[in-house]
Amino acid sequence: MKIEHILPADIERRSMEIIEDELGDIILPPDEKDIIKRVVHTSADFDYVRNLRFSPGAVEQALTALKSGCTIVTDTNMACMGISQPGLEKLGCRKVCFMADADVAAVAKAQGTTRAQASMDKAAALEGAVIVAVGNAPTALLRLRELIDAGKMKPALIIGVPVGFVNVVYAKETIMEAGVPYIVAKGRKGGSTIAAAICNALIYRLTRG
Amino acid sequence: MKIEHILPADIERRSMEIIEDELGDIILPPDEKDIIKRVVHTSADFDYVRNLRFSPGAVEQALTALKSGCTIVTDTNMACMGISQPGLEKLGCRKVCFMADADVAAVAKAQGTTRAQASMDKAAALEGAVIVAVGNAPTALLRLRELIDAGKMKPALIIGVPVGFVNVVYAKETIMEAGVPYIVAKGRKGGSTIAAAICNALIYRLTRG
Numbered sequence: 216m217k218i219e220h221i222l223p224a225d226i227e228r229r230s231m232e233i234i235e236d237e238l239g240d241i242i243l244p245p246d247e248k249d250i251i252k253r254v255v256h257t258s259a260d261f262d263y264v265r266n267l268r269f270s271p272g273a274v275e276q277a278l279t280a281l282k283s284g285c286t287i288v289t290d291t292n293m294a295c296m297g298i299s300q301p302g303l304e305k306l307g308c309r310k311v312c313f314m315a316d317a318d319v320a321a322v323a324k325a326q327g328t329t330r331a332q333a334s335m336d337k338a339a340a341l342e343g344a345v346i347v348a349v350g351n352a353p354t355a356l357l358r359l360r361e362l363i364d365a366g367k368m369k370p371a372l373i374i375g376v377p378v379g380f381v382n383v384v385y386a387k388e389t390i391m392e393a394g395v396p397y398i399v400a401k402g403r404k405g406g407s408t409i410a411a412a413i414c415n416a417l418i419y420r421l422t423r424g
Numbered sequence: 425m426k427i428e429h430i431l432p433a434d435i436e437r438r439s440m441e442i443i444e445d446e447l448g449d450i451i452l453p454p455d456e457k458d459i460i461k462r463v464v465h466t467s468a469d470f471d472y473v474r475n476l477r478f479s480p481g482a483v484e485q486a487l488t489a490l491k492s493g494c495t496i497v498t499d500t501n502m503a504c505m506g507i508s509q510p511g512l513e514k515l516g517c518r519k520v521c522f523m524a525d526a527d528v529a530a531v532a533k534a535q536g537t538t539r540a541q542a543s544m545d546k547a548a549a550l551e552g553a554v555i556v557a558v559g560n561a562p563t564a565l566l567r568l569r570e571l572i573d574a575g576k577m578k579p580a581l582i583i584g585v586p587v588g589f590v591n592v593v594y595a596k597e598t599i600m601e602a603g604v605p606y607i608v609a610k611g612r613k614g615g616s617t618i619a620a621a622i623c624n625a626l627i628y629r630l631t632r633g
Binding site for chain 1: 426427428430432435438439442443465466467468469501502505506538563566587588589590591592594611612613614615616617620
């Protein structure tokens with residue numbers, strides 16, 4: 216293995232070429248392609264090529280929300296940190312994570328729920344279009360489903376990519392049947408970097424040349 | 425797929441049981457076991473069972489550094505965010521990421537290098553024991569190797585887990601031959617969540633019952 220001499224600015228383009236090469240004969244849906252490739256770029260894991268599932272029209276609905284100056288809510292500060300701030304500023308959008316908020320901790324303690332659940336309750340009170348990106352807590356997805364079923368929330372998009380071994384697969388299936396636009400990584404895999412990568416792919420669609 | 429009714433506090437323990445079950449007959453080295461399991465827990469990716477490589481004594485040297493109140497330097501704010509602050513406080517350690525610092529941006533621009541390289545130069549000037557955790561930039565690892573070879577830096581541990589397709593495999597191999605303690609994810613995989621998970625596994629070894 217030798218070093219490839221390349222300018223830092225060209226590394227992402229070259230990476231995407233390598234991913235494209237290795238996809239070989241696999242044809243990705245045009246609307247999903249750059250999102251799937253960015254997730255592979257972020258993980259070096261081609262499993263996401265078959266794991267990522269999009270509800271019909273999900274990408275278009277997400278782009279409409281981003282163009283309207285929406286709020287992206289995450290379930291971890293890591294995912295929030297990973298979302299492009301310059302991109303959000305260009306669009307007049309913002310990102311928030313309520314997990315470390317004192318009021319969320321207090322509600323979770325009082326109700327005997329997780330902070331992830333309480334932070335979704337707080338997200339339901341936001342004004343305007345909301346994209347929810349869940350990279351960690353299946354309980355966040357389960358709570359979102361309850362809020363949707365109760366008519367208390369109608370996210371423009373749910374990015375459902377928590378990672379793990381307990382209730383993660385179930386929580387993702389629950390969101391795929393919630394009747395709202397979704398991008399979900401079926402199975403156990405996902406994480407904060409995956410949630411951020413999907414947000415960034417959507418943002419870059421609107422902000423990069 | 426049905427829901428598993430479990431208290432939030434028990435989810436991590438149950439996840440580790442599932443990972444243990446699925447490892448089957450694979451025997452992990454006792455000193456590495458909890459680190460490997462935490463990375464699998466963070467990624468749901470059993471590839472790390474064979475990808476993670478430890479230099480002899482790496483874990484012991486890292487624990488010595490953590491007991492001495494070391495600094496953990498990361499190459500992304502995401503990884504830095506993911507490292508347990510309560511755990512660090514118990515140990516009298518701290519975490520830093522220089523990537524967003526104005527002086528690092530200025531040096532990188534002036535020298536035509538990446539901010540990751542310039543942030544490693546800044547790390548080389550730190551007092552006391554340093555653990556460097558690289559989850560993103562292969563150029564950070566290549567710069568570390570140069571600093572080590574020049575006698576300008578002697579990290580207590582390098583966590584070398586950048587993810588990607590360009591120079592990532594090469595940079596990891598370079599670190600495995602640098603003559604310093606390392607934990608490396610061989611191959612393309614890794615990321616900020618993996619870097620943070622390895623840090624946390626080491627921290628928890630010393631701070632959890």
